[in-house]
Amino acid sequence: MALQFGAILAVTLLLFAGVIYVATQQSRRLLFTQSLFQRTMVVGHAYAAGQEEAADAGHRAAYRRYLQQLYRTLPAEVGRVYDATGRLVFREGQGPARAVPAAWLAEVRRAGRAVLEPETNYHETVGLLYRDARLGALVVVASSVDEDGRQQLAQLRQLLAAGLLAALAVTGLGGWGFAGQALRPLRRMVREVDGITATDLGQRLTPATGHADEIGRLAQRFNRLLDRLESAFAGQRTFVRDASHELRTPLTALIGELEVALLQAERPPAEYRRVLQRTLDSARRLTELTNGLLQIARASDDPSQVPMAPVALDELLLLAHEQVLRRYPTCRVDLAFGEADAFVVRGNEALLLAAVLNVLDNACKFSAGGGTVTATLAPGPHRLALLVADEGPGLHA
16 A cells, blocks of 8 residues: 555656656746847847947957857857848857758748747757848847756756655655554454454454544444344354253153153053154144244344234134143133224234243243133233233242
């Protein structure tokens, strides 16, 4: 991540440095060109003044020395003057002068000024139309090398390169440090996640200190996921424990009946029928328990997939009453119905029957000596309540 940000910053700085360099180069060239145009004005004026018929020889020599000194102030500077016919009438300077195309001189006469393009190696040539009443339209050409501009641009390149390298170094080190600091909570989270197992779902990620950022929110979301997983595992363990408890009773009864039947070699047919009937009842009880547990498991997996329909609780309670009496013939179960127009609720009939059977079954199972169990349907505001009371010792929490 630090390398990616460093690369983006490097490209940005390169573009920025390139824009600065090109803008400075264009500005320097424009300033140098303007200075050459100003020198052509001075040269044209001095040349015209020196060519006046009224000027004596000494005066003309003074103008000549002035022009010679003028063209020693810039490196490789050359000045030329062309008369109205295009003939070169004056040339002064220390550097070599490129040939000036006739078409370009015509362009200067038409436009009043022009820059000879293209020029290389910081060499510039400009032309200016200078009008004199006696000499006519003169074309003054000045050319020179922008040595100051060359040096300043070289220094600018060095400065930009040094600044770019320094910025990249500082950004790289800073990005590496900040990235390590930013990723430290993630490394800690990875270590904590590696320590969480299926047998230790109670462990949670330590929330990040400081302001709530993306990493802190990620830890919170992961802790919520662990809460849901822990609840699911706890429900699974509870389901297995309850299933084992519910299946143990009919299995114990079934095994006991079969063992008792095997103890006696010869038994009357009626006794065998009784044993077989009890075995069949226990097997049916196992089937009912298995179906009920399967329905509970399906409801726990995805409650939205459980079919819902109107269920008459009074009829369902009567059905549960019949099944409980078949299991516990000595148990007395009294039913009581409160005043209501209809005992209808919306739910799943199989699951509701399994729940009612489980409550009545426990009540009869733990009632002493076939005691009395009372089941009451009590209507209330926007609900129906099933109240079951027995005469057993109760269960300790």
